[in-house]
Amino acid sequence: MSPVRGLRRRLLGRRPLRARLAMVTAAAVALVALGVLAAAYVVIRYELVRQLDLQLKQQAGIIAQQAHGGADKGVLFNQCVWRAAPACAQIVPADPAAPGQEDLVLPVTGAARQVAAGRLGPYYSDITHDGQPMRMFTIRLQDKKNRALQVAARSDTVDMGVRQAGMYLGAVGAVGVLLAAVLGYAASRTSLRPVTRLTATAERIAATRDPAHRIELPPYEARRQDEITRLATSFNTMLGELEEAVAAQRRLVADASHELRTPLTALRTNAELLARADRLSAAQRERASDALGRQLREVTGMVNDLIELARDEEPQPLVEQVRLDRLTERCADVARGHWPATVFTVDVTEVTVAGVPARLARLLSNLLDNAAKFSPPGAMVEVRLVRTDGGVDLTVRDHGRGIATEDLPYVFDRFYRSRQARALPGSGLGLAMARQIARAHGAELTAEQADTGGARFRLRFPADGR
Secondary structure, X not given: OOHHHHHHHHHHOOOOHHHHHHHHHHHXXXXXXXXXXXXXXXXXXXXXXXHHHHHHHHHHHHHHHHHOOOOOOOEEEEOOOOOOOOOEEEEEEOOOOOOOOOOOOOOOOHHHHHHXXXXXXXXXXXXXXXXXXXXXXXXXXOOOOOEEEEEEEEOHHHHHHHHHHHHHHHHHHHHHHHHHHHHHHHHHHHHOHHHHHHHHHHHHHHHHOOOOOOOOOOHHHHOOOOHHHHHHHHHHHHHHHHHHHHHHHHHHHHHHHHHHHHHXXXXXXXXXXXXXXXXXXXXXXXXXXXHHHHHHHHHHHHHHHHHHHOOOOOOHHHOEEEEHHHHHHHHHHHHHHHOOOOEEEEEOOOOEEEEOHHHHHHHHHHHHHHHHHOOOOOOEEEEEEEEEOOEEEEEEEOOOOOOOOOXXXXXXXXXXXXXXXXXXXXXXXXXXXXXXXXXXXXXXXXXXXXXXXXXXXXXXXXXXXX
């Protein structure tokens, strides 16, 4: 791992998200601010130096006109301590042995001799004279004497201006970075407030195991609809689904316990009777044995139904193309054997759907048994399978009392039994299992009151047959 990555991990790894976000924001602003300030510093320094160079160039032009054609005088101005430009000016011949060069105050280099000889163009240079920084401009005089003019002025004012500008820019940058850090922390704290509430809610749920808690969003935050607000909303939706699932699980356990209590009590009673078989007559032993077997079958059926309800989808390897019309006729034949007092009429059209045959047979059997159970003796149960524009419809209609309006929303709930059904055999799981099987096959099972009396259950498969 590289040192930079290790340092970044040590700085950001264990800090809260809002602190990391504030640090990243401050670092980004600092980099931008330093870049802008560095550019500003370079521009200011360039402009100050350029202004000094322009002054030197202007003064050099004036002095060159005055010295044009004059004597080979060396030093023109010798007040190098002055801050005004030009403070120093001198004429340099191309020939180093030329007279009048003993008192020159500015440094003369080979480049200056080449300018005087016309072999090099004018140039600027930084020099030091008597411990003072100076800026010097060297230009060739336009005459036939091969001379160069050197004009210099103190540059400490420029240096001071550059230093002051650097200090001011540095102070502004420091204040800007500090302000960016404060504002970044405030912005991250404000933006991540729903995440903080989400964390607190999750910790509270983990501590209390109560999914009824929600993330409270003020109206101004709910109106923003940004990613974090949508996250909080989605988390609240998930909590609602979790609360509903937990409540459904508790209801299932409570209902199953309630429904199993009676048959288990009867089982224990009959088992205790059979344990004292020597005190019972043969007829009593036979009745107790028959009751014990019936109750065992009832409990076994209820447990199997609960296991079936625990599955949410069908195993994909078992899915095949099923002739629903043939399966319906076969299930109706089985129902006729179970309910000989009920008349089953079947009107089907050739239909093929994708599904698990055994599960679809269980669905149809539950619907037929439910219709026969609520039909008076000799009544008719009508089964009809047709194709429609929306898909395939299978309806099972009885001619009993029908479904009361207050019971209609709950007929598919687990263990729900209406008042007229409580005196009839059953556990209240058949219709719940039928709807679950239907939904696992992509179909929808609904219940309604028939127009001329009785109940009608409608199983609708989608048009694509999935």
